[in-house]
Amino acid sequence: MDGPVLPDESNVFGSLHTSRSPEWVARAFVRSGWDVRKCSWTDYEITCEFAELVIERSAVEPEYVLIHGSVADVRANLPRVAEPLAAAGIPYSLECYNAECDLIHHAHG
Incomplete structure (x- = not known):
């Protein structure tokens, strides 16, 4: 089998404190070599060899953009x-979970 194995379930969930659009955030990943595609009217899927994530505006708190996958x-x-995210100056909080849904790491910047 080639390349890293992605988990079947989402294991990363994060919030980005920015008034920028999900499209603007997705473009930050393009500049770092990620593949980006629009996956709904407003959301973006970003992928690379080790990750598949979705970027979307928070429906509850519009000053946040959510990232998960x-x-x-x-x-x-x-x-x-x-x-x-750091290169684009976007404040973030990311949480990682294992297969048992236990929080295993938290990062922010």
């Missing part, structure tokens, strides 16, 4: 998810 080897790759 599956990341392979989450402890090793979470910094790689955070890099485009």
Whole structure:
């Protein structure tokens, strides 16, 4: 089998404190080499060899953009998810969970 194995369930959930649009956030990932596609009228799917994530505006708190999805080897790759956010100056909070739904790591920047 080639490449990292993505978990079947989402294991990363995060909030981004920004008034920027989900499209603007997705473009930050494009600049870092991720693939991006629009997956609804307003949401974006971002992918790379180790992750499949969705970026969407929070319906409850419009000053937040949400990011969630599956990341392979989450402890090793979470910094790689955070890099485009930090480079774009987007404040973030990311949580990682194991297969038993236990919180295993929290990162913010």
